[in-house]
Amino acid sequence: MSTAVTPDWTGFVPVSTPETAPFWNACNEGVFLLQRCLDCGKTQYHYRALCCHCWSDRVEDFASSGQGTVWTYSVVYRNNTPGYSDKLPYVVGLVELEGGVRVFGNVVGGNPEDVTIGTRVEVTFAKAANGQMIPLFTVAAS
Template sequence: MKAENCYKWTGPLPTTCIETEPFWEACNQERFLVQKCRDCGEVQYHYRAFCCHCWSDAIEDLPISGAGKVWTFSVVEVNRSPQFAEWGMYVTGVIEIPEGVKVISRILTENPHHLRIGDDVRVAFATAETGQKIPVFVASENSSEDR
């Protein structure tokens, strides 16, 4: 696996809007944001302009620690979508983060068939040709090594 922060992104690029621009700018600074509502105290992800729990607009950015655990995942062995053609076999999954939400992401791992639910992962940022950084999660080198 590559050294941290040296990943190349070859997939589709995000479309940004005024609501999501702060999230993508934070990614370019290698910070992953979720949000916390000042009115109800709930944490949310995906990034948006209002609280999905109480509809308040009193939300604030909450950078995550970067740690997480695989909650579920799928190994994609064949994908006929042209935008994913370069990926070959890859893993997509749901990551449970300590801040209280689950994040859908690509999971980078040396051997997809050794990944297990509960394995430790850490956020990293892959760089697209445009310079935009895309969050991905990387499986811990020590997780599942003996499987």
């Protein structure tokens, strides 16, 4: 997993709750957490207290490799929202991580027009003004 930090994050910053704090704390350490259910064995993301497949509360955290492929994406050319308008154009992608879970995130670095379905990416992090690290994806080196 890449622990490189991209330029500062200027978009919305997620709110950490007692339930999601372990995920956000791991991001601050350069680790992207997924969860595995100890009852049904399935992997899940986004981070939560219960298994989204069987509702068990026996879920365990594990570090993702951060490696994946773009499953689908959109290049955003217009957005007047402060914190996003200065990034235009940018890519929002649905990334399929190793392990089969899909994660929404920005795909950064390089030309947005070069991103395609199947592009190999890896997780990276950007630092928000409050110090929180925000996970993003960058095109993986070939």
